[in-house]
Every structure is written in structure tokens, then in C-alpha cells.
Amino acid sequence: MKLVTRSQLGWPASAAPAQATTKGVKVHYEGTAVSTKLLTDHAACIAEWKAIRASHLANKVESYSDVAYNFAACPHGYLLEGRGIGKRTGANGNQTLNRAHYAVLGLVGSSGLVTPTDAMLGAIRDGIDLLRKHGAGPEIRGHRDGYATTCPGASLYAWVQKGAPRPGTTTPPTEDDVTLTVAQAKQLAELHDVLVPYAGWQYRGKDETTDAYAYLRGTNASVKALTMQIAAQTAAISKLAQLVGSGVNTQQVVDAVEKAIAEAVVKVDVDVTGVQNQES
Ligand SMILES: [Zn+2]
Ligand SMILES: [Zn+2]
Incomplete structure (x- = not known):
């Protein structure tokens, strides 16, 4: 796992409320245009993640205490710490949904960079596995499950529906299979x-x-x-x-x-x- 910590990002400890356990993890995308520059420039990934946090802190309507996601994943396979482990997300749509699942963001969007790399899928999976070691239950869902949104986009959602398999491994069977x-x-x-x-x-x-x-x-x-x-x-x-x-x-x-x-x-x-x- 290639983890980029908050301290490496220059961020203070998260002020987000504690949330020790959840039913699982929800996967998100940015929902906006994301530059394909991220594919070739990891510094742009870090800048993107910092910009997302800055925009959340500036959001007066939501009054976020921190970036809304627990983690993000970039095209190069880095897991970028957000609120981190043991913290309630602010990304799932409402308090009930936020208490029910942690949140991991893939740095892809609705145009530009829309398709996650295998390295990104691996990093999202790293985030899910890390959260599972620290209180997350087995569920893996998309933001759109239980909330009216297109998030996490067609590509990530198809992967989530397969059980979010680590690239190169076989798909875990679901009950339906x-x-x-x-x-x-x-x-x-x-x-x-x-x-x-x-x-x-x-x-x-x-x-x-x-x-x-x-x-x-x-x-x-x-x-x-x-x-x-x-x-x-x-x-x-x-x-x-x-x-x-x-x-x-x-x-x-x-x-x-x-x-x-x-x-x-x-x-x-x-x-x-x-x-x-x-x-x-
Ligand atoms: Zn979302
Ligand atoms: Zn990157």
C-alpha cells in the first residue's frame, strides 16, 4: 500500500467526528471534469486532493470540519489520507448515510479522466481493506446506493457491483452468482x-x-x-x-x-x- 498521510500533505489532525464502526464503505468519484494531466503528473494528483479539501473547508452550506472523504485514490495507486480511520465521513449525503458507511474517493470525474486505472482500483481497495481493519463492515457500495446521484460514475460503479476486486485477481462471487x-x-x-x-x-x-x-x-x-x-x-x-x-x-x-x-x-x-x- 502506498499511503500518503495527512502529515505528508501538511494537514493537521482531522477535526471530523469519530465513527468507530460502519456497515462498510461507499465509493465516490468527483462528479465534475477531472484533468487527464493527473495520468502523467502525480504532483497534479496531490494538488487535486488538496484543492478538494480546500473547497470543502470553504463550503459554507455544508460547513465541513475537514475534507469529506476518509481516503482518496489517484491513478498512480497512491492512497491519499483524508479524514482517515475512525472518522465519520461527510460525503454520503446525510447523517444517516454518513454513519452507515465510510467513503473513499477515486480521482476520476464525469469528463476528462473518467476511467480509473488498475492502480487506482488497487488503491481504492487498499483504502477499503484498511478501513475494514479499523471498524468497517463488509459492505461495498456506491454513493448512488440509497442516494440520488450518478456518483461514483459508470466505470467505478460497475467495479463496485463486482465486489471491488483487486485488479488481476478473480472476482469474488456474490450471492447472486x-x-x-x-x-x-x-x-x-x-x-x-x-x-x-x-x-x-x-x-x-x-x-x-x-x-x-x-x-x-x-x-x-x-x-x-x-x-x-x-x-x-x-x-x-x-x-x-x-x-x-x-x-x-x-x-x-x-x-x-x-x-x-x-x-x-x-x-x-x-x-x-x-x-x-x-x-x-
Ligand atoms: Zn459521491
Ligand atoms: Zn497520482
Whole structure:
């Protein structure tokens, strides 16, 4: 990640209100003409970003405390800090929308420079991933989702609708892409039934007994990734199970899942300091 910080931009700490968590991130564009000079002159990118902040600070109607976006991304793949992490955006249209999602701006517009470079898409993705590490939920949306605007423009919006994949990687599948046979859906329903009891693991820590699941999620990056993956799978399976009703027995699937969970437990044991016992 090529991050340009506020201090590198010569900006003071952001005075924007705090916002520790959101449902996700919304992607924006400038909505005006953007010079194609940005493609060949990174200094012009920095100047553009500074001009956006200056225009926001001068906006008497909105009375912004800072540039409205959490981050911006330039054609050269730099992630430019705006309000940064842990701050409510002012870019999504109203207070409710601003509380719901952080905001990342791609430095493209409605004419001139309209098509984001792969490097820019990578930098927007860097911004999304960074915000996710600091309280953003999984949603990736365009400004136009839930608000009357053309933002973030056709090109960025098409990318957002694909799940904002990092260029050069495969597109993450969306719910709509998943098609299952009835037999597969029934297997998933069983998988769900097997996984559910593990969501309530208790563990005995040094001084207390607490929900292992909650404990693990806040502890260790690799465990956090693992448990989030399990949570995501459980949620997906739960949803599918609701659709197909109770499943038939497919012992093979159950065995495979139990084996996978056993391996996950071993990994958890190794990774987490202080876990002395796990009871199912
Ligand atoms: Zn916008
Ligand atoms: Zn640049």
C-alpha cells in the first residue's frame, strides 16, 4: 500500500467526528471534469486532493470540519489520507448515510479522466481493506446506493457491483452468482446444523469464563480471520438452510466438516495465548 498521510500533505489532525464502526464503505468519484494531466503528473494528483479539501473547508452550506472523504485514490495507486480511520465521513449525503458507511474517493470525474486505472482500483481497495481493519463492515457500495446521484460514475460503479476486486485477481462471487442444486443445498443445511454448536464455545481464561467466539475475534489476526471465515460460512449456510428446510443425512459431508472444525480448533489452540480449555 502506498499511503500518503495527512502529515505528508501538511494537514493537521482531522477535526471530523469519530465513527468507530460502519456497515462498510461507499465509493465516490468527483462528479465534475477531472484533468487527464493527473495520468502523467502525480504532483497534479496531490494538488487535486488538496484543492478538494480546500473547497470543502470553504463550503459554507455544508460547513465541513475537514475534507469529506476518509481516503482518496489517484491513478498512480497512491492512497491519499483524508479524514482517515475512525472518522465519520461527510460525503454520503446525510447523517444517516454518513454513519452507515465510510467513503473513499477515486480521482476520476464525469469528463476528462473518467476511467480509473488498475492502480487506482488497487488503491481504492487498499483504502477499503484498511478501513475494514479499523471498524468497517463488509459492505461495498456506491454513493448512488440509497442516494440520488450518478456518483461514483459508470466505470467505478460497475467495479463496485463486482465486489471491488483487486485488479488481476478473480472476482469474488456474490450471492447472486451462487447457484446450487437441491442436493447441494441440503448438504449445506446439514453443514449448518453441525457448525452451529461451535458458535457457543466456552473457554476458561485466567480469571473468567467468557464466550470463546467473542474472545477469539478480538485477539489474534490469523484467528480473527479464521473465525470470521467460519462466521461468514455459518451465516451463508444458515440462510441457505432456511431456504431448503431441514436436510437429509449425508454422513460424508458431516464427517468432512467435523474434521475441518477439529483442525480449526487445533489451530486456535496454537495461536491464542491464554486459552486453557475449550468445551463444546
Ligand atoms: Zn459521491
Ligand atoms: Zn497520482
